[in-house]
Amino acid sequence: MKILVCIKQVPDMESRFKVNRDGTWIEEQDLAFRMNEYDEFAVEQAVQTKEQLGTDVDVTVLSLGPGRVTEALKKALAMGCDRAVHIQDEASAQKEPWQIAGLIAAYARGQAYDLVFTGLQSQDRGSAQVGVLLAELLGMVCVTTVIDFALKGTSVSVSRELEGGLKAAVQFDLPAVVTCQLGLNTPRYPTLPNIMKARQKELLVVPAADLLLEQALTATEKMYPPARKEGGLVLEGEIDDLADRLLAVLKEKTTVLRQG
Amino acid sequence: MEFELSQDHRVLQDSVRDFVTNEIKPIARQIDENHAIPDELVAKIGAMGLLGSYLPETYGGAGLDILSYVLAVEEVSKACGSTGILISAHTSLCCDPILQFGSQEQKQQHLPPLTRGEKIGCLLLTEPDAGSDVAGIATTYRQEGDAFVLNGSKIMITNGGYLGTGIVMASHDRGLRHKGISAFIVDLASEGVVVQRNENKLGIRGTYTTAFSLDNVRVPAGNLLGSEGQGFKIAMETLNGGRIGVAAQALGIAEGALERSLSYARERRQFGQPISEMQAIQFKLADMYTAIESSRLLTYRAAWLKESKKPYAMESAMCKLHASETATFVTHQAIQIHGGNGYINDYEVERMYRDARITEIYEGTNEIQRVVIAKMLTS
Ligand SMILES: Cc1cc2nc3c(=O)[nH]c(=O)nc-3n(C[C@H](O)[C@H](O)[C@H](O)COP(=O)(O)OP(=O)(O)OC[C@H]3O[C@@H](n4cnc5c(N)ncnc54)[C@H](O)[C@@H]3O)c2cc1C
Numbered sequence: 001m002k003i004l005v006c007i008k009q010v011p012d013m014e015s016r017f018k019v020n021r022d023g024t025w026i027e028e029q030d031l032a033f034r035m036n037e038y039d040e041f042a043v044e045q046a047v048q049t050k051e052q053l054g055t056d057v058d059v060t061v062l063s064l065g066p067g068r069v070t071e072a073l074k075k076a077l078a079m080g081c082d083r084a085v086h087i088q089d090e091a092s093a094q095k096e097p098w099q100i101a102g103l104i105a106a107y108a109r110g111q112a113y114d115l116v117f118t119g120l121q122s123q124d125r126g127s128a129q130v131g132v133l134l135a136e137l138l139g140m141v142c143v144t145t146v147i148d149f150a151l152k153g154t155s156v157s158v159s160r161e162l163e164g165g166l167k168a169a170v171q172f173d174l175p176a177v178v179t180c181q182l183g184l185n186t187p188r189y190p191t192l193p194n195i196m197k198a199r200q201k202e203l204l205v206v207p208a209a210d211l212l213l214e215q216a217l218t219a220t221e222k223m224y225p226p227a228r229k230e231g232g233l234v235l236e237g238e239i240d241d242l243a244d245r246l247l248a249v250l251k252e253k254t255t256v257l258r259q260g
Numbered sequence: 261m262e263f264e265l266s267q268d269h270r271v272l273q274d275s276v277r278d279f280v281t282n283e284i285k286p287i288a289r290q291i292d293e294n295h296a297i298p299d300e301l302v303a304k305i306g307a308m309g310l311l312g313s314y315l316p317e318t319y320g321g322a323g324l325d326i327l328s329y330v331l332a333v334e335e336v337s338k339a340c341g342s343t344g345i346l347i348s349a350h351t352s353l354c355c356d357p358i359l360q361f362g363s364q365e366q367k368q369q370h371l372p373p374l375t376r377g378e379k380i381g382c383l384l385l386t387e388p389d390a391g392s393d394v395a396g397i398a399t400t401y402r403q404e405g406d407a408f409v410l411n412g413s414k415i416m417i418t419n420g421g422y423l424g425t426g427i428v429m430a431s432h433d434r435g436l437r438h439k440g441i442s443a444f445i446v447d448l449a450s451e452g453v454v455v456q457r458n459e460n461k462l463g464i465r466g467t468y469t470t471a472f473s474l475d476n477v478r479v480p481a482g483n484l485l486g487s488e489g490q491g492f493k494i495a496m497e498t499l500n501g502g503r504i505g506v507a508a509q510a511l512g513i514a515e516g517a518l519e520r521s522l523s524y525a526r527e528r529r530q531f532g533q534p535i536s537e538m539q540a541i542q543f544k545l546a547d548m549y550t551a552i553e554s555s556r557l558l559t560y561r562a563a564w565l566k567e568s569k570k571p572y573a574m575e576s577a578m579c580k581l582h583a584s585e586t587a588t589f590v591t592h593q594a595i596q597i598h599g600g601n602g603y604i605n606d607y608e609v610e611r612m613y614r615d616a617r618i619t620e621i622y623e624g625t626n627e628i629q630r631v632v633i634a635k636m637l638t639s
Binding site: 034068070071074075078189190191192193194195196198199 | 274313321
């Protein structure tokens with residue numbers, strides 16, 4: 001069985017972000033980068049699947065982006081993936097989801113993967129489209145927002161997270177693309193010995209220029225921080241009266257007190 | 261000349277940071293208040309491979325380099341100085357001398373339980389009448405058949421309370437001073453090893469600081485480390501390496517305190533502005549960061565020298581000296597930036613201030629570091 005995990009390297013979300021000069025993306029200069037949090041669950045699920053099925057499983061981790069993304073790939077290798085593919089693209093930040101999915105599909109098409117894991121979305125761009133588009137391009141089933149995953153033979157049962165606390169049980173057959181929601185599993189820490197062992201694993205570099213690039217379907221015109229909100233509401237007065245007024249505000253303006 | 265961490269080092273740093281954020285940071289205060297690092301945490305640290313970072317894979321280590329070890333101790337110490345020195349003392353003061361001076365057999369026998377974390381290591385050097393003056397130790401040994409018999413007392417032993425593996429320094433003739441000292445690998449669960457007490461102390465309260473008496477402790481002859489009379493050299497070499505670990509601990513504590521000071525200064529408003537916009541606070545932050553970065557360069561360089569098998573005694577003394585004084589300075593300023601809150605233990609910098617202080621004392625006081633540096637500089 002061949003498994004592919006697609007991961008993205010994103011800025012550390014603790015960073016302080018600035019919009020870049022041409023106003024279409026963030027200034028990357030001083031940022032620290034890490035593996036997209038959703039993708040850690042994707043990697044973990046792939047590795048758990050390998051552990052469940054035994055030796056006949058080969059897990060490839062793939063990332064598209066500039067040179068720095070090999071750091072995220074090495075982490076995935078240290079978590080237990082078998083090999084890594086780096087689609088090298090210094091201009092990945094300027095590409096939109098259709099193009100990214102297109103480049104990944106261009107690589108993955110000939111590889112006959114049975115199962116593809118991606119994160120539900122990236123923490124920076126947040127389009128939640130790459131996994132879905134990749135499935136479309138590869139002609140595979142796609143199941144999104146997965147919070148529970150069980151594989152038996154070539155049949156998969158998953159639980160999907162819906163809005164409002166609802167869940168959906170879904171069954172499907174491989175091959176398929178699964179996009180992983182936070183909480184799907186508990187991503188492991190790469191241990192020091194595994195970090196060392198990962199250095200021996202294959203890391204294949206494929207220039208994006210060697211792969212077919214799709215036409216962009218959308219363009220980001222402008223990135224901007226939201227306008228600053230006015231100062232909050234300050235309630236003053238007697239404590240009983242205050243509690244009543246606060247209750248009224250919560251009822252009127254928020255959903256926190258609504259049942260079900 | 262490269263001043264950037266390699267990607268491999270960053271992967272390690274990132275992984276340890278995740279581990280620390282989830283497993284250590286949430287309980288750092290509890291470790292201080294309970295005067296104990298939970299056994300489950302020690303087990304997790306072992307499983308993570310943090311107790312054998314740069315030891316070869318053949319002995320159960322991770323086979324990484326010394327800079328990786330430094331980065332790991334630094335990350336851990338950002339959250340908890342106690343856990344930082346547990347790892348550092350175990351690795352530098354016990355595993356390292358066995359690796360450097362042990363026979364093949366000794367390494368095979370003693371290192372795997374240490375790297376797996378089944379045994380926690382320590383160094384038993386200090387005595388009531390021998391601190392800075394290492395050559396003055398009074399613990400004696402004599403040979404009896406196929407064993408050495410040790411008698412004396414050892415004090416302030418980090419990790420001692422785990423009763424794991426100890427490197428014990430003893431003399432067969434006190435009159436010979438440093439020439440009479442030998443080093444032994446001792447199972448601290450042996451008969452005759454008696455814990456007198458675990459000290460109550462200012463900082464790193466999660467660690468054991470143990471006083472032992474050694475009453476006719478029989479050590480198999482095969483546990484002599486190096487040759488007879490080589491003990492003083494082993495102790496000095498061991499401390500040279502250990503100082504890099506202490507520097508990493510101090511660096512981590514200082515970074516932890518700066519991190520908290522920065523976020524506090526941005527949030528705390530007085531006179532209608534965040535205090536981070538006041539020059540008096542800004543200058544503190546600038547000095548703190550500059551001291552931290554210079555400590556980092558010294559510490560990483562000492563690690564690189566040791567890794568490259570180049571002389572590093574002076575550099576390890578300098579990095580320990582500078583990083584420890586930086587930790588004291590930075591944590592002091594961190595409390596000042598936090599104002600009254602800094603003095604109250606909800607804000608953590610109070611603990612860091614207490615934890616920092618020891619780094620100026622152990623593995624050679626800073627006076628001794630200056631003696632070492634000056635001697636090498638002027639001789
Ligand atoms: C928490 C803790 C953990 C420790 N862990 C360990 C451990 O794991 N293993 C171990 O063996 N020991 C350990 N120690 C002991 C520690 O290494 C010693 O306390 C330290 O080396 C200083 O020795 P001393 O306390 O006897 O001080 P002293 O040597 O009595 O020094 C007192 C003062 O005199 C100064 N001084 C002494 N000689 C000179 C000189 N020649 N020139 C200038 N100034 C001098 C010192 O710098 C110091 O200011 C630990 C101590 C503590 C507090």
